[in-house]
Amino acid sequence: MSEQDNETLYQKAVEILTTEQKASTSFLQRQMSIGYNKAAMLMERAEQEGVVSKPNHVGKRDVLIGGDGVNHINSTDDGRVGNSPKRHQYRVLSDEEKARMAALKTKGQELLDLIAESGGSRELSIARTKTEEAVMWAVKHVTS
Incomplete structure (x- = not known):
């Protein structure tokens, strides 16, 4: 897959994550009809770029950016008070x-x-x- 194809795939993944507000590798895999490894790589990149959170103690991630493109603060994050x-x-x-x-x-x-x-x-x-x-x-x- 070319760098351009990877970027297009990532942009589609971000659109799905932010629109649906669901951040799971298997959800991304089903929505995009791709393999688990590819979905996991996209999810890791989304984490690195601040689109989704790191997994919590049970492995659940939060989407940090809404479909409106606005950054959201996780309600369990100590930094939440800065937005008050x-x-x-x-x-x-x-x-x-x-x-x-x-x-x-x-x-x-x-x-x-x-x-x-x-x-x-x-x-x-x-x-x-x-x-x-x-x-x-x-x-x-x-x-x-």
Whole structure:
């Protein structure tokens, strides 16, 4: 594969990662119909260039750049306070607290995805709202 082809492939990978906001090698492999090794190399480059985070303690990565091209700050990152317009005082979370917060958000997103797959109704809309609230309050508990 030529350097030009590799660059085109990488740009397509970045577009998929930022549009879908999912950062897994197997997801990239399926979306691009490429082999695992090629997808892994693209994911490593995306990490080096700041598109995705390093894998966390369970191997999950976050997409750091949105489809809008704006850099995002991972909610478990100690640097998150630099983006606060009100400059609140935040305490630094322990690794255990970061892991707990990430797990709560991951499980909340899994439930939201399941609700979204279930169709559309008033009841499901309420379930979405209540799930978002539950995750928000649980995270607030961990971070307070």
